[in-house]
Amino acid sequence: xxxxxxxxRARQRQELFAGVRDTAPLxxxxxxxxxxxxxxxxxxxxxxxxxxxxAICVFAGSSQFIAxxxxxxxxxxxxxxxxxxxxNLRHMLYSATLLPYLRHLPxxxxxxxxxxxxxxxxxVTIHRFQRDDDSPYKHWYQLGxxxxxxxxxxxxCLLGLLLGTRIPDAQAxxxxxxxxxxxxxxxxxxxxxxxVAVCVLTAGAASxxxxxxxYKLGILVATFAGITAGLLAQRISNRLxxxxxxx
Amino acid sequence: xxGEEWMMIAGMSAVTFGIRYFLFxxxxxxxxxxxxxDSLKFIPPAVLTAITVPAVVLPNGEWNLxxxxxxxxxxLVSLVAGVASRNLLLTITAGLLAFFAHRLLW
Numbered sequence: 001x002x003x004x005x006x007x008x009r010a011r012q013r014q015e016l017f018a019g020v021r022d023t024a025p026l027x028x029x030x031x032x033x034x035x036x037x038x039x040x041x042x043x044x045x046x047x048x049x050x051x052x053x054x055a056i057c058v059f060a061g062s063s064q065f066i067a068x069x070x071x072x073x074x075x076x077x078x079x080x081x082x083x084x085x086x087x088n089l090r091h092m093l094y095s096a097t098l099l100p101y102l103r104h105l106p107x108x109x110x111x112x113x114x115x116x117x118x119x120x121x122x123x124v125t126i127h128r129f130q131r132d133d134d135s136p137y138k139h140w141y142q143l144g145x146x147x148x149x150x151x152x153x154x155x156x157c158l159l160g161l162l163l164g165t166r167i168p169d170a171q172a173x174x175x176x177x178x179x180x181x182x183x184x185x186x187x188x189x190x191x192x193x194x195x196v197a198v199c200v201l202t203a204g205a206a207s208x209x210x211x212x213x214x215y216k217l218g219i220l221v222a223t224f225a226g227i228t229a230g231l232l233a234q235r236i237s238n239r240l241x242x243x244x245x246x247x
Numbered sequence: 248x249x250g251e252e253w254m255m256i257a258g259m260s261a262v263t264f265g266i267r268y269f270l271f272x273x274x275x276x277x278x279x280x281x282x283x284x285d286s287l288k289f290i291p292p293a294v295l296t297a298i299t300v301p302a303v304v305l306p307n308g309e310w311n312l313x314x315x316x317x318x319x320x321x322x323l324v325s326l327v328a329g330v331a332s333r334n335l336l337l338t339i340t341a342g343l344l345a346f347f348a349h350r351l352l353w
Contacts, residue, residue, distance in 0.1 A: 025336040050252040057260040067259060077251055081258035088266050090294050095270040096279070097287045103274035114268035119298075123291055174350060176302075177318055181325040181342025183299040188329040188338070190292040199289045203296040211301040219297045226293030227286050234285070 008137070015137045019125070019144025026120040027152040029182030032175030033061055034153055037068070038160015044072040048161050055157040059116065059150060062216075063087045086215040090223065094122040101129040105139055113139065116146030123186040194237060199230030315353060321346035 034055075041051035046068060054064055063084040070080045094117055102110060125142040191197055203226025210218030270277065279287075303322040304312060314320065325342030332338065 025339055028336070029339055047248055047252060049248050050256060053248075054256050054259065057256055058263050060263050063259065063263065067255070071255075077255045077258060080255055081262055084259045085262040085266065088263050091263075091267045092270060093290045093294065095267060096283075097290050099270055099274055099277065099279070100284070102271060103277075107272070110271040110274070111268065114271045115264055117267045119295070123295065126291060174317065174346065176306075177321050177346045178339070178343065180299045180302045180318060180322050181339050181346075183295045184322055184325045184342065185329050185335045185338035187292055187295040187299065188326075188333070190295075196289065196292055200292050200296045203293040204300040207297040207300045208304060211305060218301070219294070222297035223290070223293040226296060227289040230289035230293070231282070231286055 011135070012137045012140045015135065015140035016144035019128070019141035019146075020148045021144075022124050022128075022141075023120065023145040023148045025185070026124065026182060027148060029178045029185075030061070030120070030149065030152055031156045032178045033065075034156020035160040035163070036175060037061070037064055038157050038162070039164060040065070040068050041161060042164035044068045046071045048164070051161055052158060055154055058084070059153065060084075060088055060091075060118070061153070066216075083215050086217060086220075089220055090119075091117055093223065094119075097126060098122070098129070102139065109139055113142055113146065116150055118146075118149055119183070120186070121145040121149050123190075127189060195230045195234040198233035199226040202226045202229035317346050317349040317353070320349050 037055070038051070042048070046054075051068070054067065058064060058067075066083055066087060067080050070083065095114065098113075098117075102113065105113075121142065124145050128141045129138050187200070191200055203222045206225035207218055207222035210221045212218070213221065299322070303316075303318045304310065306316065306318040311319065321342040324345035325338045328341035329335075329338035
């Protein structure tokens with residue numbers, strides 16, 4: 001062990017910056033969304049203060065977009081809040097996955113890490129937690145990723161709001177392509193086994209059968225279809241391995 | 248800011264944080280069954296796929312499974328680039344470049 005790694009503060013800082021570094025590519029994927037969010041908010045009838053406060057307090061890209069669309073359509077507040085609930089339910093799956101790695105932490109850690117939990121931070125951080133070393137500071141890595149995502153999102157939302165209506169037709173530029181290509185980049189490292197491949201193919205097929213469900217419920221249905229298929233595939237492959245062992 | 252806007256933001260913040268925090272809050276008292284623990288590793292790839300596939304195959308909410316669909320081309324290019332390079336930044340950049348090249352040339 002070298003002297004540097006014996007110093008807890010230095011190791012915490014190392015983890016923090018590693019989290020920022022590994023999240024950096026995803027910041028690129030978030031920037032067009034922040035800009036479009038700001039531009040759309042300006043035309044939806046939502047005040048600029050409210051749009052910015054939403055980015056600061058809610059910090060959930062997809063539900064912010066949906067809320068703006070609903071505001072523009074004069075939807076009652078209760079429906080907007082309910083839609084947010086459904087659209088964000090997938091985050092509970094993320095916290096379930098992180099649970100074994102964070103349960104030993106005090107609430108003063110769990111609360112901010114929960115507040116900052118996004119698709120991106122989750123996808124990056126879970127690889128760090130699953131890596132086979134006994135670093136007791138992996139939550140610092142998640143903190144680094146969280147802070148990078150949060151500050152980046154606020155910056156682009158603010159810029160989008162300031163430029164606001166001066167960005168003509170921001171939606172028609174097709175900048176929303178950043179989301180699928182970012183997600184594909186996040187997806188690839190997970191597909192390491194046949195059961196996961198089965199899970200991905202099933203979730204993809206199911207998402208095309210369920211995309212018309214209201215409140216983006218199709219995402220949840222397709223996710224559960226993928227998980228079930230993955231579990232079944234794993235069970236079958238385990239059985240095949242056991243059989244060949246007995247021979 | 249209007250009262251309605253305050254209510255909307257308060258409500259959205261509460262449900263979003265509630266969903267993200269609920270399991271963390273009760274983590275000490277929670278024991279997950281073995282099959283649930285087994286299923287956790289399928290969650291990230293399943294969610295990412297379920298969000299991405301419709302965004303690519305049905306951009307703007309209409310089926311478009313043809314080479315004329317720039318989202319589909321961008322996705323395929325980033326998939327190939329990602330599998331070949333295993334580099335996140337390269338995956339995203341390749342997809343974005345393919346998208347804008349397609350829009351310019353098609």
